[in-house]
Amino acid sequence: MNALLASTPVPRDLPLPLPVPEWLLVVCLVAFFLVHILFVNLMVGGSVLVVIAEWMGLKNKRWDALAHEIAQTVxxxxxxxxxxxxxxLLCINLLYTMQWYSANAxxxxxxxxxxxxxxxxxxxxxxxxxxxxxxSSGGRKTLHLLIGITAMLLFFFIPLIFLANVNLMxxxxxxxxxxxxxxxxxxxxVLPRYLHFMAASIAMTGLFLAGWFGRKNADLAHLGDFTRPELRRLFYQVCAYVTLGQFVLGPLLLFTLPPAGITTQVYLIIFSGAAVGLLTLWMLFGELKRDDTRIGSRYGLIVALFSIVVLGMGSGRHVYREAALAxxxxxxxxxxxxxxxxxxxxNKNLAAAPAPAEQTAEQLFINCAACHAPNVKLVGPPLTEIAQLYAGNPDGIVTWAKAPGKKRPELPQMPPMIHLGEANLRKIAELMLEKGAAAQ
Amino acid sequence: MDFPSFYLDHLAGGRLIIGLIASLHVLINHPLAVGAYPLLTWMEWWAHKNNRPDVDLLAYRITFVVFIVTTTVGAMTGVGIWLSTSLFAPFAIGSLLRVFFWGWFAEWLVFISEVALIMWWFLTWKKADTHEKKRKHIRIGVALSIMSWLTMALIVAVLGFMMKPGEWNQTRAFWDAMTNPLYLPQLGFRTFFALMTGSVFLWFASFFFTKTKSAFNPEPRRLREWIVYRLSHVVLISLLGTFLFGTWYWSAVPETMKANSSVALLTQEFMSWHGQFQTLLSWTIIAFLVVGIGGLGSSFMIPRWALLIPSFMGIWLLGHFERAREFMRKPWVIGEYMYSNGVHKDELAFLQSEGLLKHATYVKHREITEANKAECGQDIFMLACSRCHSTTGLNGVIEKFTAMYGADGPWDSAGMQLFIKGMHQTRTFMPPFPGTDAEAGALVAYLQQLRASPQTLPGAQSAGIVIAPEAPKPAMSAAAQPKP
Known part of the structure; x- marks a missing residue:
C-alpha cells in the first residue's frame, strides 16, 4: 500500500464474492480475449487489404476481383x-471491476x-x-471505394477506444x-500498443488469407487468373514482411511500457514468445523460397507456431497487468x-441497541414539517389554517392524511401518509391542532 | 461512490441513453429475430415441400433484410445496453454480473450459436441446391429459431430478477434469482408478441418483394396471396397468446407490488400505468385483429401503410410494458439489496450516521465547513442523486423543488433539509437520503446555489476526478457506535 502515491484512488470493492475461482477467470480471460482479438485482427486487417486491393483494381481488374473476395470474409x-x-468483457468486468469501470467512466x-x-x-x-x-464503374466506383475507405477508417479508430481503456485501467x-x-x-x-496491434492485424489477415484462398477446396472461379500458389505466396509475403516489422514495433511497445508492471517474469515470457516468433518468421521466409508446387505445405506448422507466439504475448500481457495492479x-x-x-x-451495535421507544408526536411531525410550517405556506397550507379547518376534529386530519385529495389548484397534491399508521397519525393531528392554535 | 461518476446533465444523468439503446434492441430482437426466424424457416420448409421456388426466394430476400439488421444494429444495441450500463450504473451491473455469471455465460454461448447460425443459414442458402442439402439447410433455420428464443428466455430471467428479487437477498443463490412469479407471464407475452409483430414485419416486407407491375400478372399476386393468407393466421393465433399472457402479466404485477410494501404505498403513478397498459393492450390487440381478419379475406384488402398502425401500437405497448420495470424497481436498482444510487441496504444506517463524504472515494472534501458547503453539496448530489436526476434539465432537482416551493420567492432551507431527510416516506420511489444532517444541509446549500446561478454539472468523463485524502482512521469502536 505504501507503494501507492497519495493521489491514487483506492475504492471499495463490491461486497460480493467472485462467482468462480479467480484462476479460472484468468484462464478464460486470456483464452477468450485471444479468440476475440483474432477476429478483430481479421476484421481490421481485412478492411485494409480490401481497400488496397480495390485501389489497385482500378488499374488492373484482377485486383478488384480479389478485393471483392476478401470483402466477403470481412x-x-x-x-x-x-x-x-x-x-x-465478462471476465475483465469480474476480475478488474474497480479498474475497468473506472477507465470506462x-x-x-x-x-x-x-x-x-x-x-x-x-x-x-x-x-x-x-x-x-x-x-462498378465511373463515379459510382469512386463512391464505392470511398465507402470502403470510410469503413476502414472507422475500424482504425474504434480499437483505439478499447486500447485507451485497457491501458488506462x-x-x-x-x-x-x-x-x-x-x-x-x-x-x-497507447501509441506503441496501437501500432503493434495494427501490424498484427495485417499480419494475421495475411496468414489467414494465405490459408483461406490456399485451401484445397477453395473456389477461385471469381478470381480470374490468380492461381492458388500465387495467392499463397502473396499473402505469405504480407504476413512475413509485416511480422518482420513487428520486431521493431514489439520492442518499442515493451520498452515504452511504464515500469509499474515490469518484472523478470514479464521479460522472460515476452522474450520466449519473441524467440518462437523469430523461428516462425524463419519458417515463413523458408516457405516463400519454395516453388509453386510446394509452397504452403508447412502452413499448419506455421499457424501452430504463431498460436504459441500469440499465447505467449497474451500471457505476458496478463502478467504485466497483474504486476502493475498488485x-x-x-x-x-x-x-x-x-x-x-x-x-x-x-450493524451489530445497532441490532443490540434497545428498540427505539415509541416515537413522540414531535418526532413524528418531522414527516410533515417539510411542507407544513406554523405560519407560512411552504408546500402545503400553514398549521394555522389547518387548525381553523379542523378545529376540534383531529380525526378529520387523519382521514385526509390517509388518502389525500386535491383541493387547492395552486398546490401540489399531498402524498398519502397511511404508512405511518392510524395511531401515529392521530398523535400528529393533535399536535398540529395544538401548534396551529398556538401560532395564531 | 467507488467509481468515477459518468454523468450527462440534462439527460437525467444519462439513463435516457440506456433506455433508447435498450428499446431499439428489443424492437429489433422481438419481431426480426425471435418472431421472424421461425416464420422464415417455416416458409423455406413449405417451399421445399411443395416445390415453390418463388416462396423460397421471397423467404431468402426477407432473410437478407433480417440478416443485415440483426447482425449490425441488433447485435450492437445488445452489447450497447451493457456498455452504457457500465457507465451509468457500474455498481449495479458489477453486482449483477457476480450473481448472474452463469446466466450471462450461458447467454453468451447461446448468442455465439445464434450469430454463427444466422450467418451459416443466410450465407449458404443459395448453395443448398439438392434435396439433401436443402433439408440440412432447413434444420439450420430450426436451430437458429430455437437459439434466438433461448437468448430471450435467459435475458428475461435477469430482467425479472431486477423486478423482484425473490429469495436472492437471503440465499444469494443463482436458481432462486432465476425463478420469480413474473417470469412465465413475461416470457409468454414476449414470445407471442414477437410472433405477432414478426408476422406483420414479414407481411410488410413482402410488399417490397412482390411488386405487381400489372394486375394481370398472376405470379406476384399469387405469391402475395399465399403469404398474406398464412401470416394472417399466425397474427390471429399469436394475438390470442399475447392477450392471454399480457393479461396474466397485468394481473400478476400488483401481487408483486404488494409484496414490496414500501413501493405499494405510493401507487398513484403505478395505477395510472396499470390502467394505461390494459387500454393499450386492448387497442393493440384490436388493431392486430383487424389486420389479421382483413388478411384472411383478401391479400389486397390491407394496404401497406395500414400495417404500420398495429406495428406502432405494438411498439407503444412494448415500451409501456418495459416501463413497468422502472416502477417496480424503485427505489431499488436490485430489489431489497441496493438502492438506485448504489447504496447498499445494509450500509444505509451506517452512512447516515458516519457520512457519505467520509467513505466515498471521489470527493473534494471530507469535512464540511461554511466555506466549502456548496462544493460538498455538489459531491453529495453526484453520489446520492445524479443516477436519476439532472441539475436543471430533464427530471431536474430544481424543477422538482420548484413544483413544491414555487418559482418565486426564496426557498426555506430548513424545510428543504427536512424534506430531503424524510422524502422516502412521502415519495416512496426515492431511496432514503444516505448521509448525515450536515450533509443534507450541504446538499441544500448546493441546490440554493444552483437555483441562483444554474450551471451544468460535468461528469467524470469530461471534468475528471478529484480525490481527497482518506479521513484519518478513527478508533474502530468509537466510530462504530450508532448515533441516536
Missing part, C-alpha cells in the same frame, strides 16, 4: 469479433460512441460488399490527470475489509 469476421468479445464519451460507430462501420461494410457489382495513479478520452491517450504507452488490488482489498469490519460492528 463481414463474417466482424460478426464473430463482436460476439466473441462478450466473453472477455473516465473515457465515457468515447466509450459510449463505440455503439454507433461500430453500427455505422458494419453497415458500411455490408453496403460495400453488396454494391460491388452494381457500382493499468495506471490508477494517473487517473486524476485524465480529462476525457483524448487526454487519456497521453498516459502509459499494489492497487491489495490496497482495495484492505480498504474493503476495513470498511466491512466497521460496518459489521456498527
Amino acid at each position: 463481414t463474417v469476421n466482424k460478426s464473430l469479433a463482436v460476439v466473441m468479445g462478450i466473453g472477455p 473516465l473515457t465515457g464519451h468515447a466509450w459510449l460512441l463505440i455503439v454507433p460507430l461500430v453500427i455505422v462501420a458494419f453497415l458500411l461494410t455490408y453496403l460495400h460488399k453488396y454494391t460491388w457489382d452494381k457500382w 493499468l495506471f490508477p495513479s494517473e487517473w486524476e490527470k485524465v480529462r476525457g478520452f483524448f487526454s487519456s491517450l497521453s498516459i502509459g504507452n 499494489g492497487h488490488k491489495a490496497a482495495i482489498k484492505d480498504r474493503t475489509e476495513r470498511y466491512a469490519a466497521a460496518l459489521a460492528e456498527f
Whole structure:
C-alpha cells in the first residue's frame, strides 16, 4: 500500500464474492480475449487489404476481383469479433471491476460512441460488399471505394477506444490527470500498443488469407487468373514482411511500457514468445523460397507456431497487468475489509441497541414539517389554517392524511401518509391542532 | 461512490441513453429475430415441400433484410445496453454480473450459436441446391429459431430478477434469482408478441418483394396471396397468446407490488400505468385483429401503410410494458439489496450516521465547513442523486423543488433539509437520503446555489476526478457506535 502515491484512488470493492475461482477467470480471460482479438485482427486487417486491393483494381481488374473476395470474409469476421468479445468483457468486468469501470467512466464519451460507430462501420461494410457489382464503374466506383475507405477508417479508430481503456485501467495513479478520452491517450504507452496491434492485424489477415484462398477446396472461379500458389505466396509475403516489422514495433511497445508492471517474469515470457516468433518468421521466409508446387505445405506448422507466439504475448500481457495492479488490488482489498469490519460492528451495535421507544408526536411531525410550517405556506397550507379547518376534529386530519385529495389548484397534491399508521397519525393531528392554535 | 461518476446533465444523468439503446434492441430482437426466424424457416420448409421456388426466394430476400439488421444494429444495441450500463450504473451491473455469471455465460454461448447460425443459414442458402442439402439447410433455420428464443428466455430471467428479487437477498443463490412469479407471464407475452409483430414485419416486407407491375400478372399476386393468407393466421393465433399472457402479466404485477410494501404505498403513478397498459393492450390487440381478419379475406384488402398502425401500437405497448420495470424497481436498482444510487441496504444506517463524504472515494472534501458547503453539496448530489436526476434539465432537482416551493420567492432551507431527510416516506420511489444532517444541509446549500446561478454539472468523463485524502482512521469502536 505504501507503494501507492497519495493521489491514487483506492475504492471499495463490491461486497460480493467472485462467482468462480479467480484462476479460472484468468484462464478464460486470456483464452477468450485471444479468440476475440483474432477476429478483430481479421476484421481490421481485412478492411485494409480490401481497400488496397480495390485501389489497385482500378488499374488492373484482377485486383478488384480479389478485393471483392476478401470483402466477403470481412463481414463474417466482424460478426464473430463482436460476439466473441462478450466473453472477455465478462471476465475483465469480474476480475478488474474497480479498474475497468473506472477507465470506462473516465473515457465515457468515447466509450459510449463505440455503439454507433461500430453500427455505422458494419453497415458500411455490408453496403460495400453488396454494391460491388452494381457500382462498378465511373463515379459510382469512386463512391464505392470511398465507402470502403470510410469503413476502414472507422475500424482504425474504434480499437483505439478499447486500447485507451485497457491501458488506462493499468495506471490508477494517473487517473486524476485524465480529462476525457483524448487526454487519456497521453498516459502509459497507447501509441506503441496501437501500432503493434495494427501490424498484427495485417499480419494475421495475411496468414489467414494465405490459408483461406490456399485451401484445397477453395473456389477461385471469381478470381480470374490468380492461381492458388500465387495467392499463397502473396499473402505469405504480407504476413512475413509485416511480422518482420513487428520486431521493431514489439520492442518499442515493451520498452515504452511504464515500469509499474515490469518484472523478470514479464521479460522472460515476452522474450520466449519473441524467440518462437523469430523461428516462425524463419519458417515463413523458408516457405516463400519454395516453388509453386510446394509452397504452403508447412502452413499448419506455421499457424501452430504463431498460436504459441500469440499465447505467449497474451500471457505476458496478463502478467504485466497483474504486476502493475498488485499494489492497487491489495490496497482495495484492505480498504474493503476495513470498511466491512466497521460496518459489521456498527450493524451489530445497532441490532443490540434497545428498540427505539415509541416515537413522540414531535418526532413524528418531522414527516410533515417539510411542507407544513406554523405560519407560512411552504408546500402545503400553514398549521394555522389547518387548525381553523379542523378545529376540534383531529380525526378529520387523519382521514385526509390517509388518502389525500386535491383541493387547492395552486398546490401540489399531498402524498398519502397511511404508512405511518392510524395511531401515529392521530398523535400528529393533535399536535398540529395544538401548534396551529398556538401560532395564531 | 467507488467509481468515477459518468454523468450527462440534462439527460437525467444519462439513463435516457440506456433506455433508447435498450428499446431499439428489443424492437429489433422481438419481431426480426425471435418472431421472424421461425416464420422464415417455416416458409423455406413449405417451399421445399411443395416445390415453390418463388416462396423460397421471397423467404431468402426477407432473410437478407433480417440478416443485415440483426447482425449490425441488433447485435450492437445488445452489447450497447451493457456498455452504457457500465457507465451509468457500474455498481449495479458489477453486482449483477457476480450473481448472474452463469446466466450471462450461458447467454453468451447461446448468442455465439445464434450469430454463427444466422450467418451459416443466410450465407449458404443459395448453395443448398439438392434435396439433401436443402433439408440440412432447413434444420439450420430450426436451430437458429430455437437459439434466438433461448437468448430471450435467459435475458428475461435477469430482467425479472431486477423486478423482484425473490429469495436472492437471503440465499444469494443463482436458481432462486432465476425463478420469480413474473417470469412465465413475461416470457409468454414476449414470445407471442414477437410472433405477432414478426408476422406483420414479414407481411410488410413482402410488399417490397412482390411488386405487381400489372394486375394481370398472376405470379406476384399469387405469391402475395399465399403469404398474406398464412401470416394472417399466425397474427390471429399469436394475438390470442399475447392477450392471454399480457393479461396474466397485468394481473400478476400488483401481487408483486404488494409484496414490496414500501413501493405499494405510493401507487398513484403505478395505477395510472396499470390502467394505461390494459387500454393499450386492448387497442393493440384490436388493431392486430383487424389486420389479421382483413388478411384472411383478401391479400389486397390491407394496404401497406395500414400495417404500420398495429406495428406502432405494438411498439407503444412494448415500451409501456418495459416501463413497468422502472416502477417496480424503485427505489431499488436490485430489489431489497441496493438502492438506485448504489447504496447498499445494509450500509444505509451506517452512512447516515458516519457520512457519505467520509467513505466515498471521489470527493473534494471530507469535512464540511461554511466555506466549502456548496462544493460538498455538489459531491453529495453526484453520489446520492445524479443516477436519476439532472441539475436543471430533464427530471431536474430544481424543477422538482420548484413544483413544491414555487418559482418565486426564496426557498426555506430548513424545510428543504427536512424534506430531503424524510422524502422516502412521502415519495416512496426515492431511496432514503444516505448521509448525515450536515450533509443534507450541504446538499441544500448546493441546490440554493444552483437555483441562483444554474450551471451544468460535468461528469467524470469530461471534468475528471478529484480525490481527497482518506479521513484519518478513527478508533474502530468509537466510530462504530450508532448515533441516536
